[in-house]
Amino acid sequence: MHSVEVIPVGTLKRRLGGHELLLVEPGQSVRELLAALGVRSRSVVVIVNGSGVTKSYVLEAGDRVRLLPLIGGG
Amino acid sequence: MPHGYNGKILHVDLTTGALRVEEPPERFYRRYFGGSALGLYYLLKNTPPETDPLGPENTLVLALSVLTGTAISGQSRMTAVAKSPLTRVVGDSQCGGFWPAELKFAGFDAIVVKGRAERPVYLWVHDGEAELREGDHLWGKVTGEAEAIIRDELGDRRVQVLQCGPAGEKVVRFAALINMCNRANGRTGMGAVMGSKNLRAVAVRGKARPAVADEAALKALARWGADHVDESDVAGLALLGTSEIVSYQNEAGGLPTHNWSSGVFEGYEAISGERMSDTILKERDTCYGCAVRCKRVVEVTEGAYQVDPLYGGPEYETLAALGAYCGVANLAAVAKANEICNAYGVDTISCGGTIAWAMECFEEGMITAQDTGGIELRFGNAEAMVRMTEMIARREGFGDVLAEGSARAARVIGRGSEDFLTTVKNEEAPAHMPQVKRSLALIYAVNPFGADHQSHEHDDAYDPEEGYLQEMAELGLLDPRPARVLDAEKVRYAFYTQCVYGALDTLNLCQFVYGPAWQLYGLDQMVEVVRAVTGWKVSLWELVKAGERRLNMLRAFNAREGIGRESDVLPRKFFKPLKGGPTDGVAVGKTEVQQALDTYYAIAGWDVARGIPTRAKLEELGIAWVADDLGL
Secondary structure, three states, X not given: OOOEEEXXXXXXXXXXXXXXXXXXXXXXEHHHHHHHHOOOHXXXXXXXXXXXXXXXXXXXXXXXXXXXEOOOOO | OOOOOOOOEXXXXXXXXXXXXXXXXXXXXXXXXXXXXXXXXXXXXXXXXXXXXOOOOOOEEXXXXXXXXXXXXXXXXXXEEEEOOOOOOEEEEEEOOOHHHHHHHOOOOEEEEEOOOOOOEEEEEEOOEEEEEEOHHHOOOOHHHHHHHHHHHHOOOOOEEEEEOHHXXXXXXXXXXXXXOOEEEOHHHHHHHHHHOOEEEEEEEOOOOOOOOOHHHHHHHHHHHHHHHHHOOOHHHHHHHHHHHHHHHHHOOOOOEOOOOEOOOOOHHHHOHHHHHHOOEEEEXXXXXXXXXXXXXXXXXXXXXXXXXXHXXXXXHXXXXXXXXXXXOOHHHHHHHXXXXXXXXXXXXXXXXXXXXXXXXXXXXXXXXXXXXXXXXXXXXXHHHHHHHHHHHHOOOHHHHHOOOHHHHHHHHOOOHHHHXXXXXXXXXXXXXXXXXXXXXXXXXXXXXXXOOOOOOOXXXXXXXXXXXXXXXXXOOOOOOOOOOOOHHHHHHHHHHHHHHHHHHHOOOOOOOEOOOOOOEOHHHHHHHHHHHHOOOOOHHHHHHHHHHHHHHHHHHHHHOOOOHHHOOOOXXXXXXXXXXXXXXXXXXXXXXXXXXXXXXXXXXXXXXXXXXXXXXHHHOOOHHHHHHHOO
């Protein structure tokens, strides 16, 4: 497995063209990935292989990344 | 036969010890639905103007709704209303957990408490019956101990206990009601009202599930929700809890820091949801029937701040108020202070807001170590924050001054300390900044029970680029605005969503599960849930009108106390430029707020000069009796 699986959830899936799954190259940071996808970095919770990561996390081959929207209040 | 509700309201007179069951007709439930509106009905009927909030004449209502206790996510909630000892106007607060569902199973829809018992008592409600029991042995005990004693005494570990803690007994003005030792009716001092009545707890247990009109439809809706959590916009909430927004708020320049002097906190990562998840999180927890599982259970077994999982883990507001507000970048310390608040029964938001105010005063020399008994109450001093939380909860030393809330403490201390307040109607503001989300400037000002962040949909949902525009269109909101704008359209958006949130607090639905934007269930599904449970052919229009009714009842209570537009005032601090980060130099504008108020009162159908409901509006909402009460 050479790529990174990116799964946008909820409204993010809607905004990224309705795709269930995107395959991207490893080696970029989460921040760079979000910029490339045109998603505002702060508006997303990023879960890699089941754990929350910061935006500076560098994606590795085989990573499974879920992009989750944030709730509006709380 | 009634569907969803019991048709029984329990009235308790603590002065005489008399218990009475009222059986209102179906039309009563159809008009008020439950929760906040039902509670306000009894508050308005039973509590004359100028009542002492801590006196026997105050009424405390604990209200469920027609949906509470049904088998679907996000319905097990209770609204407490009373005259607030903190704001001296209406008090209103919601909780979740298992207690609300259990009260429905125990056979009642609401409990209306008046008077004051001579000695401490607790109320035991079970299987359609109720009795007052001696409570001297509970007095002074933290919530964990009191709950254990009650369960032991009643011989049933599954009894659910709602209680004020020792802070409520000592009438800390922002004392909370606590259930299961970690859920709170946090705001507006409802715990102090319960404590002032010598009522220590309400224990409930029952087996009667509410009748549901269309079981199959409800089951399908419940299953849909459970199946969709992980694909929905609350998937992150499920995993990280409300703490998921700490990093976002900081990056937006909207994490209140150093008593609201800045919107960015250097130490934010230490108190973030990701950090909690990686370190002290033990497991996730949930409320009765809810598939989202957003609650945190934390444990710390080593070091200076050890935390018992019984008392739950900090929500976003707590991480902000006891963390960022105070400059404290120590997660264990914040979790410890959260434990103290849940053990003693204290609102974490007002507690953090009051301590942060005191810290700024200390930094500026208006409060000294002599005042604090030697405690260096400086930003970033985790030990001082934890110590002061405990002193407030116990009304010890300087904690006795702060237990009055920052607004009263400022009046006592003087020396210009009032300039540092972050209060509206004497209640400390929660951790969402109007500098960033500008409609909060309006809602914080006008909300009848003080600055509240759960009373409308925040501005991001109406953002032209990242908003929930399809959902907003369902409400006829078709002209999105950037978050920092507060024009007539934004006021319209705020008012419409305020009425929707009023419906949520009347139906006692969890605002993370049901709502007009990112929530798990949309508004059309909310209508389907009400129809399936009650068998009534309700419409969204009817439900939003119920929310507007609730708003007007809240506003009318305040009008009876002589409070109107002149109290819809933001703290001076919000008009001063913030320091640092993306919101460096940003402030709320005085003119935009005054204009927004004019627009808002007009849209709401109120007297613009006085800021109070008109007879016409109250009649339109089917509550002419409230207009009579107001002498309009």
